[in-house]
Amino acid sequence: MLSSLTKFILGFLLAIAVLIGGGVAVALYFMNRTGIAPAKPIFSNDSPSVKAQAPKTTEPGGGKPTLKPGTQAQSSPSSTSTPTESPKATPSPKPLPSGAYRGRVSWAEGLSLRSQPNQEAERIGGVGFNQKIIVLEESEDKSWQKIRLEGSEQEGWVKAGNTEKVDKQ
Template structure:
């Protein structure tokens, strides 16, 4: 009789231990999954390079660029829809930096908001991703904002100081 009661109690406590252990394992799994931040989305108005990669509209089945009012079509059968500026862009040498400017990169892991004026309430005019190359043009009078230009672009704006770092040029 004593052995059957002992077996029952031992089985009961083992079942409770298995249920509690499984519950703790599941809880730890979900807690760890919610602690991982999701990937930062990239919107077309945040990055000018996304707009540049958008495909051009074509007429169905024709393969020719669609015409909008004001655009002129070339009647030459040998014309292509390839932009003529891409070879020029590859051969251009980088512009010299303005006086007092230096090259840098974004060191803030989440990227930065590019603002039109050096204050927190200013309009957001774009974004700058982590490790993106930039040119630091100047600082605000109180040294808490930096005016930057995106490398390879003419887009300029203001970001908070301390989120960029100078890159040594070779």
């Protein structure tokens, strides 16, 4: 009789231990799942492919027009009568305002484009690493820069020190 009572008590305690252990394991699993940060969302204005939409006909500073497929470049002037295609005139880029200069983003993670020169301002876009920009002005305390994305009309403020000048004017 004592052995069957002992078996019952041990079986009861073992069942309670299995239930408690299973409950703790499930609780730990769900707590760890909620601790994982979700994947960073990707927006169309954050993608570096956005800057590749505008076709480029000349290299910056190069001044050499690109040839269309099927045309040949002449290595020396000659008096041949074969017609060659003249380079098309490209619309000149908008002249820079006084005090503005061309630059690029030097911060590896890219920058947030803000509507006002402060951290709490609305985020209106993003600028990728090495993306070409035009620095228009600086804030009075020199901690923010107003920029325009090159090849776009989008303007906004970025934290100063994360861009670098690319050409001397």
